[in-house]
Amino acid sequence: MKKAKKYLAILLILVMVLALAACGGNKEQPKTPDASNGGNVADPSTSSKPDTSKPEDSGPKKVRIAVTDVASNVSPWAGTATGRHMIIYNLYQPLLERDKPTGEIKGILMDKYEKVSANTYHVTIHDNIYDGENNHVTADDVIFSIEMAIKEGNISGLKFIDSAKKVDDYTVEIVMKSEMDYQFASSVGMINIVTKAAYEASPDGMSTTPVSTAPYELTEWSPGTSAILTAKKDYWGAELADPSVKSAWHWFAQDIDVAEYTKISEPSQMSIALETGTIDIALFLTQNEAERFMSNPDYNVHEIQDTLAYNLFFNCGDNSVLSDKKLRQAICYAIDAEAVRQANGGYGTMCYTFGSSEFVDNDPSWKNEGYYEYDRDAAEQLVKDSNYNGEVVRIMVSSADSMRTTVAEVVQGFLLDVGINAQIDPYDSATFAANKYDETLYDIRVDTNSFECLADLWNQFLSAEGHKDGKNYGHFYDETLQGLLDNLTKADTYTPENIKAAHEYIKENAFAYSLYSKVNFHVSTKFVEEYVGTAKLYPNVGAWGYNFSA
Amino acid sequence: MWRYVLKRLLWMIPVVLGVTILIFTILYFVPGDPAQTILGSDATPEELQAKREELGLDDPYFVRLGRYLKDVYINFDFGRSYISNQSITQELMARFPRTLALCLASMIVAMLIGIPLGVNAAVHQGSAWDTISMVIALLGVSMPTFWVAQLLVMLFALKLGWLPPVGYQNFSNYVLPCIANAFNGLAMQARQMRSGMLEVIHSDYITTARAKGLSERKVIFRHALPNALIPVVTVAGTTFGKMLGSTVVIESVFSIPGIGGYMINGVNARDYTVVQACVIFLAIFFSIIMLLVDLMYSAIDPRIKAQYTRKRGRR
Incomplete structure (x- = not known):
């Protein structure tokens, strides 16, 4: 019996030592990529000691x-x-990109562009562009890429491109369905350019073997x-x-x-x-x-200000309790947006309209006008003046993002404080994405959305244009609002005055409410x-x- | 014996078909739209509809089910991922060795530690050994895998710096995932082993063996352990299944590109074809494991082998 005990003890010790210790302490340095190693994966874990400095001097x-x-x-x-x-x-590289804070259109493969009519652009590319297989990139390749991107139908937002045709070897005429430069830039800027020769030579449509004009290869x-x-x-x-x-x-x-x-x-x-x-x-x-x-x-913590804002999208449809303008205004007054920001760490910039203050068409003077400054008394009064009778106000939020759920929780707290019976309905990210426009499921939706500018954001969510049921994503139609938004879709009426008019109308009616723009964190050695x-x-x-x- | 194997293999057909239909039906009714996932939240209804038509998502349930069954069981093709457009069969084949290695290693760790722990507890019933062993087993059963994994990473990777926290290419990368994945199975093995041993130890033939003057070591290892192992082998099969399931968590925590990670990516992206393929693949694999477990009975217990032989003889 004693012997058995000894053997068991030794066996246990051996197993534990082998499992825990013998394999540890690997001091091998990270391998450099080696195509001959037969593997297709990176080895991310080869050093065991903190190594906050950098790589090897050689190699x-x-x-x-x-x-x-x-x-x-x-x-x-x-x-x-x-x-x-x-x-x-x-x-990959596209033709161009649009800088969000400044609105400047920057050429990448594009050398220059010219707006030849309200919705037509002549884009000239550099004449010395070559892809990874040494194919020379010409206007034909640009047209091929644009047509293929539209044909594949995987990129939302290309609907604004009407056609593309060759002007000369390095110039393409792009006709848009919109007069707005930002829509030209955002649409064309989403299309990666490859050569027709390389694409057709690829056995799988470059799904695994990209060949492009970019500085790196996979x-x-x-x-x-x-x-x-x-x-x-x-x-x-x-x-x-x-x-x-x-x-x-x-x-x-x-x-x-x-x-x-x-x-x-x-x-x-x-x-x-x-x-x-x-x-x-x-x-x-x-x-x-x-x-x-x-x-x-x-360590370095890189804080990068984003244009994504935490927005409260109100369901203004007839079937929602938030069809009542006074109740929507009450909600806006009831929320201390700064407190919401602080609850999430205090990072980011406050919003003073529906949308981020970081957008190029945001007017900095709106900050001084005030944007539903926290006023509990005013909120309570508006609740009393409204038709609200204690109905449940459902707050839809994606549970995948802890920041958004925090926003929802703090907002819920503020609403309860003024007598609005708020309830949080969390959804996983895919279900949230699929149901976010279902008016039967929410009264308030907490969301962030990526857009080019305020006009783009407002038109996307508040314009009924292109909606079969004649209602916008707020589930209502407002003729005055539609007129104001239509002004922002034409080059000659996309003016600061019209932007301001739309801002004031949206703010007055509280169709939606923005809290603050988020910050992205990247942490490095x-x-x-x-x-x-x-x-x-x-x-x-x-x-x-x-x-x-x- | 071979008839039994054949019979079990034939039984796998309705099981796997049932799993296929079940998982297809569940995913059919799960909310979420792959077209929305592909196109992003800003896609227009027209763009979404066009994508749904392209993917065949707007076809009726039975049309889609029939098409899927034909692809999988006649063409042996799991199709292509909605998101990556890559062959799922190829992806599964590339990832399966990592998942298999993780599960096998976890199983070995669980058995190597769990069985001695259980034997020791039973042999020293009521002693401190017994208490310690059962406390370890209780912890193993109670602590969630993801939490164990985090604790192990904090201790062995962050504090001690012995092992890497993530990765999969070196042997050392698999140590923490294996221990984390094995911990629950280890506990189950230990508890089952203790229970089985206690039952056997109090049998008459063990008393007889002792009365004949055999050493305690021979009594335990030669006479008691083989008979106590049968229920342990049964538990080992289900434990292996649990470990396969746990790879979803383990592979995510340790960034191992196995089938579990592939499946969870598919779930998050509403990549139905990937989820279906992973579940079916794991179901087939688990069925094979359970068949092997059944066959192992005969190797461990001659009585079971004799049963098969007798049945054949009667016919």
Whole structure:
């Protein structure tokens, strides 16, 4: 019996030691990409000690990036997905991009453009563009890409493009269905350009084998899990990667040789990977996790102001209790937007209209006019004056985003405080996306949305144009509002005066209410000194500021 | 014996078909729109409708079900992902080895620790060994896998720096996921082993063995353990199934690109074809595992083997 006890004890100890200790302490340094290794995946976890400095002096300069998702599809015109945004802007280039804060249209493959009529643009590309297979990019390829993107139908927003035809070898005429420059820029800016020759040579429509004009190429990839991007040699656009040469210089930068992306979906795991030196930067880290690094001198916390605002979309339809204007106004007065912002850490900029203050067509003077400043007494009075009789006000929110649920909870608290019986209805992200416009499911929807400017946002949500039932996404039709919004869809009436008129009408009627614009957090070691993103703030890894001696 | 194997294999057909129809039906009625996921929240109703038509999502239920059954069981094709447009069969084949390695390693850890723990507890019933073993088993059964995983990462990766917190390419990457995944199974094995051993230890033939003067080691390992292992093997099969299910959590926490992670990505993206394929694939795999478990009975217990032989002889 004693012997058995001894054997068992020894066996247990051996197993535990083997399992826990013998395999640990791997001091191997991260491998550089090696196409000959037969694998197609990155190895994100090769150092066990915190290594907040950087890579090896010799060999390729490498940055290891943790993202919440990695692209599952790298074809040029696939649908929107978070994972694609993380890498796609280093793999493909569009003709142009529109800078949201300034509204400036910046050429990428486009050398210049000319607006030849209200809705027609002549876009001229550089004459020295080559893709990764050394195919020369011409106007024919631009037209091919535009037509293919429309044909595949995966990108929402291309509806504004009417046609594209060749003017000369490097100039394309693009006819829009809209007169607005921002719609031209946002639509055309979403189309990645590839050569027809490379696309047709690809066995799978470039779903796994992208060939493009961008400064990086995909050298290893495990769909949805990891990816390695390597800087192209003899890149055609290298000389444009200079801020003094081109406004969109960052689209051409190759300041790092290799970028390794690893999906880490859990924010806490992302933080631990950063602390253990497994990664160099964690992108789009949650605020709670980012705050852990703010007072730590070994890390850089990159706070990037976004144009996404936390909005309360009111269901103004006849079947909702919020069809009552006074009740909507009461809700706006009842909410202390600053308190909501503080509840989420106090980051971001306050809104003074329906939409972000960061948009180019926002008027800074609206801040001084006041935007439903918190007034509990006024809210209570408006509730009394309204037809509200204690009905449940349903707040629809996506449970996938803790910031949004916090917004919903604080808003609920304020509404209960003035006697409005608010109830939170959380939905998982996919169900939320599928049901967000179902007027039977909500009275208030907490949401964030990406748009080019206020006019774009207002028209998307409050215009009934193009809706079969004649009602907008607020589930109502208002003739005055429609007239004001129509003004913002034509070049000659898209004026500050008309924008202001629309702002005042929307504000007065409280069709929707914006709280504050969010901030994105990227946390890095000292190796990454500066985060540079596209106009939509997605990572452009070649343009980041690196400290190779850190 | 072979007739039994054949019979079990034939039984797998209705089981797998049933799983296929069930999962297809559940996903058919689940709210969420793949077209919306692909096009984003700003897509117009017209764009959404066009995409639904392209994907065949607007066809009636029976048309879609029939098409799916034909693709899977006649063409042996799980189709393509709505999101990535890649062959799901290829993806499953690429990911399966990682999931299998994780589950097998977890199973080995669970058995190597759980069985000795259970034997030891039973042999020393009522002692401190017994109490400690059962406390460990209780913790294992009670603590959720994702929490165990987080604790292990905090201790071994963050505090001690012994092991990497995420990844999958090196052996060391699998240590923490295996322990986390094994912990619950280990506890179940230990509890089952203890219970089985206690039953056997008090049997007459064990008393006889002791009376004949055999050493305690021989009594336990040669006479008691083989008979007590039969229910443990049964539990091992279901434990393996649980471990397969737990890979959804483990692979997400440790960023391992296996089938569990693939499935959870599919769920989040409403990529129905991926979810269906993963569930069917795991169902087939689990059925095979349970068949192997049944066959193992005969290897462990000659009486069961004799049963098969007798049945054949009667015929």
